Amino acid sequence: MATQGEFARHVGITQQAVSDLVGRGVIKPQGRGKLDLDEARLAYCAHLRSVAGNRSGDPDADLDLTAERARKAKEEADRLEMQNARERGELLARGDVDAAVVGAFARVRARLIGVPSKVAPLVVSMENPAEAEGTIRSAVYEALKELADTNVGDLCGDDGDVVEDTGAAAGSDSQPVGRRKKKTEP
Structure with a gap:
């Protein structure tokens, strides 16, 4: 003893x-x-x-070294897979995607805000409400089609950064914007 x-x-x-x-x-x-x-x-x-x-000093911890090594290897493989996908352009940073989506909505907003000034001169002389409605609908659908045709890749440069000027002008369809000139008699 x-x-x-x-x-x-x-x-x-x-x-x-x-x-x-x-x-x-x-x-x-x-x-x-x-x-x-x-x-x-x-x-x-x-x-x-x-x-x-x-290795913990706590007999109740019951750590499995093999399982921990496997978990670490999986995390490293996942990290490498994500890095490769990023290099191939298949994975974008969330901030870049957020900025691209905001840019896409800004383009559509600009187009929709421009619709009244674009179609007002066209519909002001129309006597048939159905014809005016069709013209307005056509302009709205054109703006919505631009959103549908927007590709995040088009909004990003070669380096993946969002391009600031993406042609969001209301007149990007080559149609005249504003009022028609009144004919003057000679």
């Missing part, structure tokens, strides 16, 4: 470390705080093997 201090000197640790091991139940004292030197040494060695096996 040995005291905690004697066992500490025997295995080369502090008496406080032995008290901690006893408190956690790793080493079991034999009456009045005395330790059976052989049993305590075997319990301490088993504890060291357990700690070395899961």
